[in-house]
Amino acid sequence: MKIPFLLFFLICNSLIGFGQETAKEIVNKADQKFRGDTQFAEMTMTIVRPDWKRSMSLKSWLKGEDYSLVLVTAPAKDKGTVSLKRMKDLWNWMPAIERSIKVSPSMMNQSWMGSDFTNDDLMKQSSIVVDYDHSFEGSETINGYECHKIKLVPKPDAPVVWGKIYMWISKEEYFQMKSEFYDEDEFLINTMTSSGVKQMGDREIPTKLVMQPEDKPGNQTIITYQKIEYNQPIAESFFSLQNMKKVR
Numbered sequence: 001m002k003i004p005f006l007l008f009f010l011i012c013n014s015l016i017g018f019g020q021e022t023a024k025e026i027v028n029k030a031d032q033k034f035r036g037d038t039q040f041a042e043m044t045m046t047i048v049r050p051d052w053k054r055s056m057s058l059k060s061w062l063k064g065e066d067y068s069l070v071l072v073t074a075p076a077k078d079k080g081t082v083s084l085k086r087m088k089d090l091w092n093w094m095p096a097i098e099r100s101i102k103v104s105p106s107m108m109n110q111s112w113m114g115s116d117f118t119n120d121d122l123m124k125q126s127s128i129v130v131d132y133d134h135s136f137e138g139s140e141t142i143n144g145y146e147c148h149k150i151k152l153v154p155k156p157d158a159p160v161v162w163g164k165i166y167m168w169i170s171k172e173e174y175f176q177m178k179s180e181f182y183d184e185d186e187f188l189i190n191t192m193t194s195s196g197v198k199q200m201g202d203r204e205i206p207t208k209l210v211m212q213p214e215d216k217p218g219n220q221t222i223i224t225y226q227k228i229e230y231n232q233p234i235a236e237s238f239f240s241l242q243n244m245k246k247v248r
Contacts, residue, residue, distance in 0.1 A: 023134035023150045027167065030174040031129055034205055036230035038063045043225045047115050050218035056113065065127050067239040071247055072113070082244040083112070083122065088159070090119060093244040100241055109161040116190065116211040116221035120161045128165070131158035137166065142177040143195055145170035162189075173197075175206055188214045200228040 021029075039062040046055045057074040061067075072081040080095035090103040108120040132152035140149050147168040154160040163184035168177045175197065181190040190213050194206035207225040237243075 023136050023148070024129065026148055026169055026174070027132075027134055027150060027152070028129045030167075030169045030176050033174045033203060034176060035062055036201075038231055038234045040227075040229045040232060040234070041225055042227040043223055045113075045115060045117075046222045046224070048218075048220045048222065061234055061238065063234045063236065063239065065130075067234075067236060069239055069244070069247065070122060078113070081113070082247060083119070084239060084241070084244050086239050091241060091244065100244060105159060108159075116213050116219060117223075118161060121211070128152060128167075131155055131160050132165070139171075140168060142168045142170075143193075145173065145175060145177055147171060147177055173204065177206070190214065196224070200225065201230040203230065 039060070041058075041060045043058050043060070044055055045058055046053060054075075056072055056078060058070055058072055060070045066085075066087050068085040070083045072078045080093075082093040084091045084093070090108070091100050092103060093100045103119055109118050111117070112119050112122045132154055135151050135153075137149040137151045140147055147170050150167045150169060152165040152167060154163070162181045164182040164186060166180040166182075168179070169175065170177055175194065177194050179192045180188055181192070183189050190211055192209060192211045194209055196206055196208035197204055198207045200207065205228070209223040210220055211223075212220045238247075
Protein backbone atom coordinates (compact mmCIF):
# COMPACT_ATOMS: atom_id res chain seq x y z
CA MET A 1 0.00 0.00 0.00
CA LYS A 2 1.38 3.39 -0.95
CA ILE A 3 1.46 6.12 1.69
CA PRO A 4 0.27 9.51 0.38
CA PHE A 5 3.15 11.98 0.11
CA LEU A 6 1.64 14.50 2.56
CA LEU A 7 1.13 11.80 5.21
CA PHE A 8 4.67 10.52 4.63
CA PHE A 9 6.03 14.08 5.04
CA LEU A 10 4.16 14.58 8.31
CA ILE A 11 5.32 11.22 9.70
CA CYS A 12 8.95 11.98 8.84
CA ASN A 13 8.77 15.40 10.46
CA SER A 14 7.23 13.99 13.62
CA LEU A 15 9.95 11.36 13.84
CA ILE A 16 12.68 13.95 13.30
CA GLY A 17 11.24 16.10 16.05
CA PHE A 18 10.68 13.22 18.44
CA GLY A 19 13.05 13.43 21.36
CA GLN A 20 14.30 16.92 20.60
CA GLU A 21 14.29 19.32 23.52
CA THR A 22 12.07 22.36 23.49
CA ALA A 23 13.46 25.82 24.17
CA LYS A 24 11.72 25.81 27.56
CA GLU A 25 13.28 22.46 28.50
CA ILE A 26 16.76 23.77 27.65
CA VAL A 27 16.25 26.93 29.72
CA ASN A 28 14.96 24.80 32.61
CA LYS A 29 17.96 22.43 32.46
CA ALA A 30 20.39 25.37 32.40
CA ASP A 31 18.61 27.02 35.32
CA GLN A 32 18.56 23.81 37.34
CA LYS A 33 22.20 23.08 36.58
CA PHE A 34 23.29 26.43 37.98
CA ARG A 35 20.87 26.63 40.91
CA GLY A 36 20.41 23.02 42.01
CA ASP A 37 17.61 22.06 44.40
CA THR A 38 19.51 23.94 47.11
CA GLN A 39 22.68 25.98 46.88
CA PHE A 40 25.17 27.59 49.24
CA ALA A 41 27.75 29.90 47.68
CA GLU A 42 30.60 32.20 48.63
CA MET A 43 31.45 34.89 46.11
CA THR A 44 32.99 38.28 45.48
CA MET A 45 31.09 41.10 43.77
CA THR A 46 33.26 43.83 42.24
CA ILE A 47 31.59 47.03 41.06
CA VAL A 48 33.68 48.81 38.41
CA ARG A 49 33.24 52.44 37.40
CA PRO A 50 35.44 54.60 35.13
CA ASP A 51 37.15 56.29 38.09
CA TRP A 52 36.77 53.78 40.95
CA LYS A 53 35.92 50.23 41.93
CA ARG A 54 34.92 48.45 45.12
CA SER A 55 34.43 44.84 46.14
CA MET A 56 32.06 43.04 48.50
CA SER A 57 32.24 39.50 49.86
CA LEU A 58 28.93 37.65 49.85
CA LYS A 59 27.35 34.42 51.01
CA SER A 60 24.11 33.17 49.51
CA TRP A 61 21.64 30.37 50.20
CA LEU A 62 18.95 29.15 47.77
CA LYS A 63 16.16 26.63 48.13
CA GLY A 64 14.10 26.01 45.02
CA GLU A 65 12.61 29.10 43.41
CA ASP A 66 10.81 30.37 46.51
CA TYR A 67 13.59 31.00 49.02
CA SER A 68 16.90 32.85 48.84
CA LEU A 69 19.10 34.84 51.19
CA VAL A 70 22.17 36.94 50.41
CA LEU A 71 24.51 38.13 53.20
CA VAL A 72 27.23 40.76 52.84
CA THR A 73 30.30 39.70 54.87
CA ALA A 74 32.71 42.49 53.85
CA PRO A 75 33.64 45.35 53.79
CA ALA A 76 32.98 46.41 57.37
CA LYS A 77 30.59 49.24 56.48
CA ASP A 78 28.26 46.87 54.63
CA LYS A 79 28.84 43.75 56.75
CA GLY A 80 25.63 42.16 57.99
CA THR A 81 23.39 43.59 55.25
CA VAL A 82 20.95 40.87 54.18
CA SER A 83 18.47 40.45 51.34
CA LEU A 84 15.79 37.80 51.82
CA LYS A 85 13.30 36.37 49.37
CA ARG A 86 10.50 34.31 50.85
CA MET A 87 7.89 33.22 48.33
CA LYS A 88 6.85 36.47 46.58
CA ASP A 89 8.15 38.84 49.27
CA LEU A 90 11.58 40.50 49.32
CA TRP A 91 13.12 42.09 52.42
CA ASN A 92 16.35 43.93 53.19
CA TRP A 93 17.92 43.98 56.68
CA MET A 94 19.98 47.12 57.29
CA PRO A 95 22.20 46.60 60.37
CA ALA A 96 23.17 50.29 60.54
CA ILE A 97 19.59 51.21 61.41
CA GLU A 98 18.59 47.78 62.76
CA ARG A 99 15.53 47.64 60.54
CA SER A 100 14.09 45.25 57.98
CA ILE A 101 12.57 46.96 54.96
CA LYS A 102 10.13 45.30 52.57
CA VAL A 103 10.97 45.84 48.90
CA SER A 104 7.95 46.70 46.78
CA PRO A 105 7.43 45.07 43.36
CA SER A 106 8.14 48.43 41.70
CA MET A 107 11.68 48.34 43.14
CA MET A 108 12.66 44.97 41.65
CA ASN A 109 14.41 46.62 38.69
CA GLN A 110 16.46 48.91 40.95
CA SER A 111 20.16 48.40 41.60
CA TRP A 112 21.21 45.93 44.29
CA MET A 113 23.82 47.53 46.61
CA GLY A 114 24.83 50.03 43.92
CA SER A 115 25.78 47.31 41.43
CA ASP A 116 24.67 46.71 37.83
CA PHE A 117 22.58 43.74 39.01
CA THR A 118 18.96 44.45 39.92
CA ASN A 119 17.11 43.18 42.97
CA ASP A 120 15.41 40.74 40.60
CA ASP A 121 18.73 39.47 39.17
CA LEU A 122 20.11 38.64 42.60
CA MET A 123 16.97 37.40 44.31
CA LYS A 124 15.26 35.72 41.32
CA GLN A 125 11.83 37.13 42.07
CA SER A 126 10.73 36.20 38.57
CA SER A 127 11.36 32.77 37.06
CA ILE A 128 12.99 32.49 33.63
CA VAL A 129 11.21 29.13 33.26
CA VAL A 130 7.71 29.85 34.58
CA ASP A 131 7.15 33.52 33.74
CA TYR A 132 8.29 33.53 30.10
CA ASP A 133 7.46 31.90 26.78
CA HIS A 134 10.53 30.48 25.01
CA SER A 135 11.47 30.12 21.35
CA PHE A 136 14.57 29.21 19.36
CA GLU A 137 16.33 32.04 17.53
CA GLY A 138 19.17 30.04 15.96
CA SER A 139 22.66 29.03 17.06
CA GLU A 140 25.84 30.99 17.81
CA THR A 141 29.27 30.25 19.25
CA ILE A 142 30.04 32.09 22.52
CA ASN A 143 33.52 31.76 24.07
CA GLY A 144 34.10 28.58 22.11
CA TYR A 145 30.79 26.93 23.10
CA GLU A 146 28.17 26.17 20.45
CA CYS A 147 24.98 27.65 21.89
CA HIS A 148 21.26 27.75 21.33
CA LYS A 149 20.03 31.33 21.11
CA ILE A 150 16.67 31.43 22.89
CA LYS A 151 14.20 34.28 23.12
CA LEU A 152 12.20 34.77 26.32
CA VAL A 153 9.02 36.87 26.17
CA PRO A 154 7.07 37.48 29.39
CA LYS A 155 3.67 35.89 29.77
CA PRO A 156 0.70 38.24 30.23
CA ASP A 157 0.56 39.60 33.78
CA ALA A 158 3.80 37.84 34.78
CA PRO A 159 5.62 39.71 37.60
CA VAL A 160 8.75 40.39 35.54
CA VAL A 161 11.21 43.25 35.20
CA TRP A 162 12.25 42.71 31.59
CA GLY A 163 10.29 43.16 28.38
CA LYS A 164 12.39 40.54 26.59
CA ILE A 165 15.49 38.41 27.23
CA TYR A 166 17.82 36.60 24.85
CA MET A 167 19.84 33.73 26.30
CA TRP A 168 22.72 31.78 24.78
CA ILE A 169 22.89 28.28 26.33
CA SER A 170 25.59 25.80 25.37
CA LYS A 171 24.18 22.77 23.57
CA GLU A 172 26.21 20.10 25.31
CA GLU A 173 26.82 21.51 28.80
CA TYR A 174 23.75 23.71 29.43
CA PHE A 175 25.94 26.65 30.47
CA GLN A 176 24.26 30.07 30.40
CA MET A 177 27.02 31.78 28.41
CA LYS A 178 25.35 35.09 27.63
CA SER A 179 22.10 36.95 28.32
CA GLU A 180 20.72 40.22 26.95
CA PHE A 181 18.04 42.08 28.90
CA TYR A 182 15.61 44.45 27.14
CA ASP A 183 13.06 46.87 28.55
CA GLU A 184 9.39 47.02 27.54
CA ASP A 185 10.28 49.30 24.62
CA GLU A 186 12.76 46.66 23.37
CA PHE A 187 15.86 48.73 24.13
CA LEU A 188 18.88 46.70 25.26
CA ILE A 189 19.61 47.59 28.90
CA ASN A 190 22.13 45.04 30.23
CA THR A 191 24.31 42.25 28.86
CA MET A 192 25.60 39.46 31.09
CA THR A 193 28.43 37.15 30.01
CA SER A 194 29.77 34.03 31.72
CA SER A 195 33.24 32.45 31.75
CA GLY A 196 35.68 30.65 34.03
CA VAL A 197 34.15 27.17 33.85
CA LYS A 198 35.24 25.16 36.91
CA GLN A 199 34.17 22.16 38.94
CA MET A 200 31.89 23.30 41.74
CA GLY A 201 30.57 20.53 43.92
CA ASP A 202 29.18 17.79 41.70
CA ARG A 203 29.12 19.80 38.44
CA GLU A 204 31.00 22.14 36.13
CA ILE A 205 29.60 25.66 35.79
CA PRO A 206 30.81 29.13 34.76
CA THR A 207 32.15 30.85 37.89
CA LYS A 208 32.54 34.40 36.58
CA LEU A 209 29.54 36.56 35.66
CA VAL A 210 29.95 40.04 34.19
CA MET A 211 26.99 42.42 33.93
CA GLN A 212 27.44 45.47 31.68
CA PRO A 213 24.87 48.25 31.22
CA GLU A 214 24.42 49.29 27.61
CA ASP A 215 24.18 53.05 28.24
CA LYS A 216 27.11 53.42 30.68
CA PRO A 217 30.46 52.68 29.00
CA GLY A 218 33.13 51.64 31.47
CA ASN A 219 30.60 50.37 34.02
CA GLN A 220 30.38 46.71 34.92
CA THR A 221 29.79 44.41 37.86
CA ILE A 222 31.70 41.14 38.21
CA ILE A 223 30.59 38.21 40.36
CA THR A 224 33.25 35.56 40.97
CA TYR A 225 32.29 32.36 42.78
CA GLN A 226 34.89 30.86 45.12
CA LYS A 227 32.73 28.04 46.49
CA ILE A 228 29.38 26.41 45.72
CA GLU A 229 27.77 23.50 47.53
CA TYR A 230 24.74 21.87 45.93
CA ASN A 231 21.77 19.94 47.26
CA GLN A 232 22.63 20.10 50.96
CA PRO A 233 19.58 20.23 53.29
CA ILE A 234 18.40 23.78 54.13
CA ALA A 235 15.26 24.17 56.25
CA GLU A 236 12.61 26.62 55.08
CA SER A 237 12.78 28.19 58.54
CA PHE A 238 16.31 29.39 57.68
CA PHE A 239 14.73 31.92 55.31
CA SER A 240 12.99 34.00 57.96
CA LEU A 241 12.90 37.62 59.06
CA GLN A 242 14.28 36.54 62.42
CA ASN A 243 17.27 34.79 60.85
CA MET A 244 18.14 37.86 58.77
CA LYS A 245 19.34 39.55 61.95
CA LYS A 246 21.65 36.75 63.10
CA VAL A 247 22.84 34.84 60.02
CA ARG A 248 26.62 34.77 59.64
